[in-house]
Amino acid sequence: MESFLTVVQCRRDAAASRPLPTDDALATLELHGAVCQIGAEDNQLGSGTSHDEECVICFDAIAERLVLPCECRVSYCLGCWDRALAASFNSSGRARCPTCRTPVRVNFDPEAAGGRGRLVFSAENEGDESEERSDVVNRLAEQAAPLMTRLLRLHGETHPLLRPMARDPAGSLASRPVSHLKALLQHVGGDPAGCVVKADIIDRLLLRVGGAPQLAAECAALGLRPDSPDILELGGGSTNSLCLRCVCGGNMKRLSGRARCRQLISGSGQQLEPQVLEFWLDQLMRAGSRMVVCDLCDEHLSPDAPVYTCGNEDSTILHPTTYDCCESCYVRYAVEGREDNLATARR
Numbered sequence: 022m023e024s025f026l027t028v029v030q031c032r033r034d035a036a037a038s039r040p041l042p043t044d045d046a047l048a049t050l051e052l053h054g055a056v057c058q059i060g061a062e063d064n065q066l067g068s069g070t071s072h073d074e075e076c077v078i079c080f081d082a083i084a085e086r087l088v089l090p091c092e093c094r095v096s097y098c099l100g101c102w103d104r105a106l107a108a109s110f111n112s113s114g115r116a117r118c119p120t121c122r123t124p125v126r127v128n129f130d131p132e133a134a135g136g137r138g139r140l141v142f143s144a145e146n147e148g149d150e151s152e153e154r155s156d157v158v159n160r161l162a163e164q165a166a167p168l169m170t171r172l173l174r175l176h177g178e179t180h181p182l183l184r185p186m187a188r189d190p191a192g193s194l195a196s197r198p199v200s201h202l203k204a205l206l207q208h209v210g211g212d213p214a215g216c217v218v219k220a221d222i223i224d225r226l227l228l229r230v231g232g233a234p235q236l237a238a239e240c241a242a243l244g245l246r247p248d249s250p251d252i253l254e255l256g257g258g259s260t261n262s263l264c265l266r267c268v269c270g271g272n273m274k275r276l277s278g279r280a281r282c283r284q285l286i287s288g289s290g291q292q293l294e295p296q297v298l299e300f301w302l303d304q305l306m307r308a309g310s311r312m313v314v315c316d317l318c319d320e321h322l323s324p325d326a327p328v329y330t331c332g333n334e335d336s337t338i339l340h341p342t343t344y345d346c347c348e349s350c351y352v353r354y355a356v357e358g359r360e361d362n363l364a365t366a367r368r
Contacts, residue, residue, distance in 0.1 A: 076101050078119075090142045091123040106338040114154040116338055124150070127338050129161055129268075131168035138168045138268060140339060158342050162316040165268040165339065169317050169346065173354035176265045180355075182246055186237035187356045191223050193247075202226070209239060234352040238327075242275035265355070267344055271333035278324045281345070282312050288334070315347035316340065322347050 074083045078101040087097055097105070097119075105119040106127065116125045124145040133139035152160075177183050186193040194202060202222040203213040211229040216222045230236045241263070264272040276284070282305055286298060293301070305312065311321035313328055322328060322345075329351055331344040353359050 078105070089118060090125055090144050091118045091121055093118055093120045093123075095120045103338055104336050107336055107341045110154075110157070110338060110341045111335055115150075116157075116341075127157075127161065129164040129168075129339060131165060131268075136168075136171065138165065158340075159319075161339060161341075162319075162344075166317055168268050170350075170354050172266050172268065173346075173351060174358055174360075177355035177358050180241055180263055183237050183241045183356055184358070185247075186240060187234045190227060190233045190236050191220065194223055195219065205240075208243070234356040235348065237356055238275070238348060238351055265329060265346075265351075267331040267333065267340075269331060269333055269337045269339045269344070271331045271337075273329040273331050273344075273346065275327055275329050278313065278322065278326045278328060279306065281328050281330060282306075282324055284330070285312055285343075313345055315350060316344050317346050317350045320347055320349070 074086060074096045075081060076083055076098040077095055079098060081098055083096055083098050087099060087102060089095070089097070089102075102119075106116040106125060109115065109117045109119065116127055117123060118125060126143050126145045128141040128143075130139045130141055182193065197219075199219060199222065202219060203216065206213045206216075206222055206226050206229065209226065209229050211225055213222060213225070216225060226236055227233060230239055244263070246263075264274075267273050279302060283298065283302055286293070286301065306324050310324060312324065313322045313326075314320070315322060315328075327348050329346040329348070331340065333340075334343050335341050
């Protein structure tokens with residue numbers, strides 16, 4: 022079991038905060054819905070679309086040329102450049118230009134671009150080579166944490182069900198038929214036997230999930246809305262307009278602790294038969310192994326705790342070992358709408 026934990030758990034041992042590089046000449050680009058900023062002496066972007074240039078990786082036309090933080094004059098689209106840095110980091114522990122292999126330092130400014138955040142790429146300085154892989158992951162997560170708390174609050178403010186249900190779960194579910202509420206109870210692993218009236222089912226739902234905020238989070242993840250006609254037809258998850266956004270611009274999905282551990286093991290390169298994988302998962306659950314770490318508060322999560330994870334996984338250098346947010350942070354900022362920075366201070 023220890024070998025699995027070693028393979029799938031590359032997390033931070035200590036925070037190593039570094040100052041963001043400053044530069045008078047900075048170019049802004051769209052990247053996964055966030056904004057990336059390239060720091061170098063004469064970085065400029067061509068205006069308009071250049072039909073003569075195409076990305077050397079995907080061969081798509083490049084709308085605006087990216088000037089790299091190295092001596093290369095190769096054309097990359099932003100998506101391929103980002104994925105190449107992430108792949109390099111995951112294979113060797115350092116982000117390198119895919120052409121000349123020059124090490125690239127990556128930082129994140131959460132206050133730039135009107136609060137949308139901005140990646141900052143620059144050539145590595147002397148001393149950067151000593152930064153451990155876990156320190157890089159931790160530094161980027163720490164720099165992105167203020168943006169993640171804002172995204173959580175925005176998600177809670179704009180979701181039509183989340184905060185009303187947390188305040189009044191009985192009122193929010195009062196219009197649902199008993200059969201639908203029983204289906205919801207079974208979905209969260211509860212037993213509706215003996216429940217006759219709605220109040221009984223709702224009480225059992227609250228007991229099963231741990232309270233009103235957790236029930237609201239569960240229903241939001243299922244895609245339930247005030248005008249949803251049928252709980253029995255749910256399960257596809259929230260629509261894009263209601264999804265929680267990650268700091269990289271991707272969608273975050275709520276998974277059970279077991280499903281997230283399965284995802285980590287499957288993505289670790291271990292080739293396991295399905296029954297063997299489930300056997301190891303059973304062992305991990307029994308042992309209480311804490312494989313998942315919240316990238317916001319840095320807490321190691323219980324294997325049975327639900328978690329919000331980014332669909333972009335490890336394909337962006339902003340979070341090259343995937344990105345997870347625990348339900349405690351989700352409740353604190355999305356459901357309760359707190360303005361404090363307690364989660365980031367814990368890091």
